[in-house]
Amino acid sequence: MLLTGAEILVKSLLNEGVDTIFGYPGGAVLNIYDYLYKYKDKIKHYLSCHEQGAAHAADGYARSTGKVGVCIATSGPGATNLVTGIATAYMDSVPLVAITGNVSKDLLGKDSFQEVDITGITMPITKHNFIVKDINNLQETIRKAFFIAREGRPGPVLIDIPKDITSNKTEYKDLKPLEVEPKSKHITEDVLAEVAKYINESSKPLIYAGGGVINANATEELINFAEKLNAPVATTLMCRGAIPSGHRLNTGMIGMHGSNASNILATRCDLIIALGARFSDRVISDREFINNAKVIQIDVDPAEVNKNVKVDSFIIGDIKVALQRLIPLLDDKKNQEWLNTVDDLKLLAVTKNNNDNGEELTPKFLFEKLSDMDKGDFIIATEVGQHQMWTAQFFNFKTPRTLISSGGLGTMGFGLGAAIGAKVANPEKTVFNIAGDGSFGMNCNEFATAVKYNIPIKIIVMNNNALGMVRQWQSLFYEARYSQTTLDRATDFVKLAEAFGGVGFRVEKRDELENVLNEALAINKPVIIDYRIDSDKKVFPMVAPGAPIHQIINEEDLEC
Structure with missing residues (x-):
């Protein structure tokens, strides 16, 4: 033909x-x-x-x-x-x-x-x-x-x-797509036995799970693996949702804005098991803690092994296949003393900054409301900045592929387009885009795309009149010299939504939020919600750039 x-x-x-x-x-x-x-x-x-x-x-x-x-x-x-x-x-x-x-x-x-x-x-x-x-x-x-x-x-x-x-x-001839097979030729009995030996000899293992787990559709295997070992699971931003936020072994995100529990456990464990994670600089910082533990890495990409951290043993291949073959070789573990330490450290997860005493609008208040309303059908896209970290910290993720966020490149302006794509792909799901007013300004023109095709995404602009994350660094490390991070824009996001043909709401008081969210969800149109927060609200915990992962800054540290 x-x-x-x-x-x-x-x-x-x-x-x-x-x-x-x-x-x-x-x-x-x-x-x-x-x-x-x-x-x-x-x-x-x-x-x-x-x-x-x-x-x-x-x-x-x-x-x-x-x-x-x-x-x-x-x-x-x-x-x-x-x-x-x-x-x-x-x-x-x-x-x-x-x-x-x-x-x-x-x-x-x-x-x-x-x-x-x-x-x-x-x-x-x-x-x-x-x-x-x-x-x-x-x-x-x-x-x-x-x-x-x-x-x-x-x-x-x-x-x-x-x-x-x-x-x-x-x-032209009709040809079938080239078939993709899971990579497994390097998952040999010898490497499986070596990795199993390290794991079975460990009494304080920590699973460090990255986006490769989700890419390999290995989230069920991750949970089975963790439960067999009774090992805590610290996730990267890209792995949020791979294990439910409420699971007893989930200690939260690890790294610069990771939980106190995950970061401290990384310095006290005797074995780090990295699954589909690349030891990025935002996770391991100065690498000091790696010296305290043996390290195992399982990854499909051989270029990632021994790239940022020298490992003691590794498996190259599909994570799903590797875990399926590895789990039967492992001892059932109780690790009760280690689990007691995990439970104690998880109590440190909430700092004073994230508590909700008073009447002001806070990130935690927003995400608790969203989590309560989620019946398992929410997909959360984000832009990049403080709101992104608050989303990862506070939203109760239940399933994989429900956080859509730019991790490696950190692309401001990503979330709106990504939310449109996610909603097109999942018309039965409710898709939110969590944005900062700075990030939203990057690509807000795509709201016209959502309106044109009536793609009913719900955008929540966490409006603090600032480039919040950069302002936070200026506050902590540049003696509060706020150079070009106060936006001072006259943009009315409610009117902007209406000008594009969508629907806009503004939330300035706590008792307004639930009604606005219910109204937004009931409307089969694209919606923008202007959620006003204080410009000095910061993301905690935080590890300073280049500092050891256990040197964690919490809000109470700044009050001393």
């Missing part, structure tokens, strides 16, 4: 199971968009306000489902506008395929109108990228791109297609 490159692309996407694309058209992708129009009954296209919003929406779609998210942009500025979204997906191991158009082959390398070397630009932030210069390679390139995005450690792949490739014709 002789088809144009544009039709081959669209039919190949259908073969990969794609039914949703986020994008923005332009001259270099007109042929592709013409076929998207012809196949609009099979692939739903969402027109974003900005290409970055399309990339974040595809990312949110992927994180909330485990499927590959797809976005498309034209050449030049359209392609470069995807870069931040691609980098965000890369840092958090999100399966994404970004498709860009380019000028025709004869115009490449000549500084042509809207030409840019997008494969060169994105080489450091993709698992792989392609420029298709021969139409005969197009179909196989698409199949490879989806395979690479999904296999092993997931990540973004970019396909750049010159315009003449989309109009040329070649033979």
